[in-house]
Amino acid sequence: MLAEKRRSALDAIFFPKAIAFVGASNNMNKWGFLILHNLIMGGYEGPVYPVNPKEKNILGLPAYPSVAAIPHPVDQAIFTIPAEQIPPAIAEAGRKGVRAGIVISAGMGELGEPGKALEAEMVEQARRYGMVLVGPNGQGYACPQSKLYPWMPAFLPPHGPIALISQSGNIQTWILQYLERVGFGVSKTVSMGNAADLQAGDYLRYLKDDPETRVIVLYLEGLNQGREFFSAAQEVSPRKPVVLVKAGRTEAGARAARSHTGVLAGADRVFAAACGQAGIVRADTLEQAAIYAAAFAGIPLPAGKRVGIVTGGGGLGVIAADACVAEGLTVAELGPRTCARLQKLLPPWWVPGNPVDMVAGLGYAGPREVIPVLFEEGEVDGVIMIGLGWAHGMVETYLKHSPLRKLTDLTPFIADRLKRDREYNNRLADLIEKYGKPLYMVGPAVAHAIERGWEGMSDILRRGYMIFPTIESAVQAFAAMAEYRRLRELHQAPEVRPAAPAPVRALER
Amino acid sequence: MLAEKRRSALDAIFFPKAIAFVGASNNMNKWGFLILHNLIMGGYEGPVYPVNPKEKNILGLPAYPSVAAIPHPVDQAIFTIPAEQIPPAIAEAGRKGVRAGIVISAGMGELGEPGKALEAEMVEQARRYGMVLVGPNGQGYACPQSKLYPWMPAFLPPHGPIALISQSGNIQTWILQYLERVGFGVSKTVSMGNAADLQAGDYLRYLKDDPETRVIVLYLEGLNQGREFFSAAQEVSPRKPVVLVKAGRTEAGARAARSHTGVLAGADRVFAAACGQAGIVRADTLEQAAIYAAAFAGIPLPAGKRVGIVTGGGGLGVIAADACVAEGLTVAELGPRTCARLQKLLPPWWVPGNPVDMVAGLGYAGPREVIPVLFEEGEVDGVIMIGLGWAHGMVETYLKHSPLRKLTDLTPFIADRLKRDREYNNRLADLIEKYGKPLYMVGPAVAHAIERGWEGMSDILRRGYMIFPTIESAVQAFAAMAEYRRLRELHQAPEVRPAAPAPVRALER
Structure with missing residues (x-):
């Protein structure tokens, strides 16, 4: 268990009252400039004190010769x-009452x-004064809730329900960019160095009780303290x-990996078994880690592996069925009662079965009518829905540049499309909440929609739900969540689910 | 072989002199409106004649009661x-001298x-008049070179080196969106219906001689004429x-698939063998098809499966090595001479070997110095380079909103970053062209860069090269190209490579 004193020191990382920036610089090519710039630009509301004996003023702030x-x-x-x-500077900060140090160096x-000796000396100084340290050799951290971005990357991810802890700064940035592409921000993210x-x-233990965090993503290369890590994970994962x-x-x-960090990666099978015991979900790629996190953040867990596929295009359904088999999921068989109910909603030439191919286009009736039948009949543990109302949202951006605006008033057409889009998307979110069952929505244009701020897409993301960029990513997330x-259940952990997903602010930049 | 008459009729699809739009409409919810709107908005420069007996004027154009x-x-x-x-309308068009019909219906x-009987009658009428038909039941086609977009989707993909032929309109749209995300447009794209x-x-046979097309992507569910298809593919694929x-x-x-199209999908192994014999490259997913196509469009083919990995982050190199093994590629062993040459370029603490971890950050020296060593020593058939100059391009957008603009003149800083970015990216493209060996560049922000039109990223895309959004996609493309x-070589086909990649206009919208 994290000692109370250390927990409180960890609070000083994410919720500091005042920050000293030791090594602040006016040289735009130095991290002392770039990170301080991020810190100011992010909008942190507490005082920031640049420390540099050679400067009077840095980036508009009065500078001090030392922390003391x-x-x-x-x-x-x-x-x-x-x-x-670093070691004497840590000691000086400790004497000043600093509780948390972020060592970028x-x-x-x-x-x-002798770098290791220097590092050990630094830690010794910190512990003497009850300080906790992030790093060294990391790229910093971010806590959007506190408008805090003291780090290297030239972007400010928005607030979201996902915490990301990474042993590599590069990879932290990559995962954050994959998260951004699916519309998600972070509660906290730290480059461990x-x-x-x-x-x-x-x-992990700190994040367990963090109300802003619904899902934790970790990138690791090796473990200094394997037993302690798995014990923490086992505590947090339920x-x-x-x-x-x-x-x-x-x-x-x-x-x-051995040549990179000197850490013996060890047999992956042993590691995988330890992960399973600790309830850890493994992702195969950085992009997949981001997609899994976003999925876990909002979508209810499937009770099992039986998938219902609802598709606006027959070929897309076939691709989804293939992907389900590849991921060890079952394309659920639908009973005669389900098919009879669906047949009433679909055209006479509909071929009964799963995937449920909407044949004449998904239209707006699809989710309102078809998905509830699948959820109610109980033959599926979740539904993958392929093809979304995004195409209509797209119309808005598209028609902005239409030369026909001169000839025809397109305003009512656009307004109508957007309204239907929004209703459609909200209906999808309603279905998840009403039935408490998972719905995996797939549409390839989600990255574009986020970039362009399409209104028709925003509602569903604001409600905390994920739209998957590929069929395979949805299917893999379904499998990971199952x-x-x-x-x-194996560990008989109680189900703990917050009532509503945390808001996603990716769209409100 | 495609009869000359039919080839010339196919020209009338992509390069028509004048278009009649039968079923044009002023009703904004009808395809007769939406497709005509796209046709006009795309900028087609020839005459368009809307046909609708009930209207005098459609979308600003005088309407005619009939094609005649x-x-x-x-x-x-x-x-x-x-x-x-449709059948009598086709006959009427044939009598009028129409050579190509696009049947959306x-x-x-x-x-x-009896739909099949109707379809047979339609084809009979078309053949009587020497017309070729696209469709029916497709979503149309596009030929950016002719500024022609008579189709359903509400977007106009730019001109590019890839042709896309799809048995499904939905899937055509999806693949086009995946292509757009990596900065690529199309030469021609048809929804076959x-x-x-x-x-x-x-x-396929038409595209074989199309100078605008460097790569052909096909989406198929089943084949009406399997033997004929594979024979065409075998002719085109060399x-x-x-x-x-x-x-x-x-x-x-x-x-x-059976319930969707009634086509028996058959044993995939048999199909896979036929593909191999015909020289067809199979993609597992729609996104992968787009990424493969973009890769083939610009990157030289690797002579074998030995991969060199150059990385700005150790962890990224580890992930790449894992991915290479998963795809059946070899992480090449570097000989002592190569390592000695590299050691001169890298910090003293560099651990010799492949992946080549640049340790102290990739910097701008990386590609200029390290990649040539790998290409020259001949132990690798291609290089995967992870981490790009995009972070600097990003700075531009980012600093636009900096509150520090008031305090500090950021213009020289931004200009310097962009200049270095551009030099760096051009240097990478130069290396591909100088050595004629494949370089697979990976950066997660490519989709954002394209959306935001980052100048630092544009050069490399304008020169026709691909930046891969994930490590795995680059590794998979390497494997597919090898x-x-x-x-x-198995089929002893002569190597045919155009001198320079076709321009990509995705960034010039």
């Missing part, structure tokens, strides 16, 4: 100074000895899904 | 009238008898890669 010289209380310090200066443990002090298990992507699954990958549910 | 009543020559006709009116062969007249093989995605690979999928090369 700051005439106000400070509870967080960010360090971008050279590695050899590289040149420590990752270089072997060398994890000299705070470990994956510490972050409450919140923990999605892990780990490099080094194959022999070639493990060899590469497996998570199975693992949780 | 049009007092000008017409070589293409588009039909959105009810199915039962549904309600024919796909409904079984029921393929009552023109078959997949006809389109000259241009043919990428095929086919639904119904598994038993569940095949069952779904396999295509192998098949071509």
Whole structure:
């Protein structure tokens, strides 16, 4: 269990009252400039004190020669100074009452000895003063709730229900970009760097009780403290899904990992078994980790592996059926009663069965009528619905540039399409909430819709639901969620689900 | 071989001199409105004659009561009238000298008898007059070179080097959207519909000699004329890669396909063998088909399966190594001479080997110095390079909104970043062209870069090269291209490669 003192110090990472920036710079090519710029641009509302003995003013803020010289209380310090200066600077910050340090600086443990000695000295200083440390050799962290982005990447992900902890800054950025593409932001995200002090298990335990976090994503290459990590995961996973992507699954990958971090990747089968026992969901790729997280954030868990497929295009249904088999799911058989009910809703030439091919186009009647039948008859554990109302939302952007605006008033047409789009999308979200069963909606244009801020698409994302960019990603998420549910039942963990998904603000930038 | 007369009629599809639109409408909810709107909005420069006996004027154009009543020559006709009116309308168009008909109307062969009889009658009328027909029951086609978009989707893909022929309109739209996400447009794209007249093989043979087309993508559910199709593919594939995605690979999928089209999907292994013999590259998913096509369009073929991995992040290299093994590729072993040459370029703590982890960040030196060593030493058949200059291009958009613009002049900083970005990207393209070896560049932000029109990213896309959105997609494309090369050598087909990739206009909308 995370000692109360350390938990409170962790609070100083995500909710600092005042920040000292040690190594702040006016040189636009230095991290001391770029990270401070992000910190200011993100909109953090507390005081920020740049520390640099050579400057009077940095990015419009008065600078101080040292942390000790700051005439106000400070509870967080960010360090971008050279590695050899870090241990005394940590001690100085500790004496000042700083409880959390973010060490961006590289040149420590990752270089072997004597970097490791320097790193150990840094941790010793921090512990002496009860400080916790992020890093070193990370790219920083972000907490959108606090408008806090003291990090390297040149973008500010929005607030969302997903926490992301990564052993690699590069990969943190990649996963965040995959999340953005499906409309999701983060509650908290940390680049662990060398994890000299705070470990994956510490972050996990902290996030367990974080009300902003519904799903935790981890990227790991190796583990310093494997037993402690799995014990933390086992504690957290019944409450919140923990999605892990780990490099080094194959022999070639493990060899590469060894030369990268010096950590022995070990037999993947052993690692996989430990994950299963700890209730961890593994993702195979970075993109998949993002998609799983977004799916877990809003969609109810399927009770089993029986899939209903509702499709606006026959070929899309065939592709989905193929994908279900590949992922170990079952394309559910529909009984005669279900088919009879569906036949009343569909054209006379409809061929009864699953996939439910809407034949004459999905139209707007589809979800209102067909999906409830599948949910009510109980032969499926969830529905994959292919083809969405996005095509109509698209019309808006498209017709903006129409030369026909001169000839015809397109306003009522566009307004009508958007209204139907919005009703359609809200109806889909309503169905999930009414039946408490999972609906996996697939449409290839979701990334575009998010980029362009299409109104017709926004509602469903604002309600916290996911639209999958490919059929395969939806099918894989279904399988991962069914497996998570199975693992949780295996461990007889109580079901804990918040009443409503956390809001997604990706669309409100 | 495609009879010369039919080829010339096919020209009337993609390069019509004048178009009659039979079933044009002022009702904004009808395809007769929406498709005509697309046709006008696309910018087609020839005359368009709406045909509708009840209207005087449609979308600003004078309407005619019949095709016969049009007092000008017409070589293409588009039909959105009810199915039962189609055969006499085709005959009328034939008498008028129309050489190509696009039949959008549904309600024919796909409904079984008597729809099939109607369809046969339509084809009989067309053949009597030497007309070729697209459809029926398709969503139309597009030829950006002619600014021609007589189709349903509410978007106009740009001109590009890829031809897409699809048995499903829905899936055509999906593949086009996946192509757009990676920055690629099309030379020609046709929704075959029921393929009552023109078959997949006809389109293949036509595209073989189309100078605008470098790669052909096909989506098929079943084949009316299997032998003829494979014979066409075998003729085309040595000259241009043919990428095929086919639904119904598994038993569940095949069952779904049967109920969708009535076509027996047959054993996939038999189909796969036929594809191999015909030199066809199969894609597993719609997104993969788009990514393969974009890759084939610009990247030289790898001579074998030995991969060099150059990465800005160690973890990313580990993930790439894992993915290579999963796809049957070899993570190449680098000899002592190569490692010695690389060691001179990299920091002292670099761990020699493949993946080549740049350790201290990829920087701008990476491609200029490291990739040539790999290409020159000949131990790799191609390089996957992970992490691109896109982060710098991103800075532009990002800093537009910076509150620091008031305090600091960011213009030189931004200009410098963009300049370096552009140089970096052009250097990468130069390397491909200088060595004639494949370089697979991976960056997760490519979709965003395209959406936002980031200048730093544009150059490389304008030169026709692909940036892969995920590591796995690059690795899979490498494997597919190596396999295509192998098949071509197996069949002793001569290597035919255009000198430079066709321009991509996705960024110039």
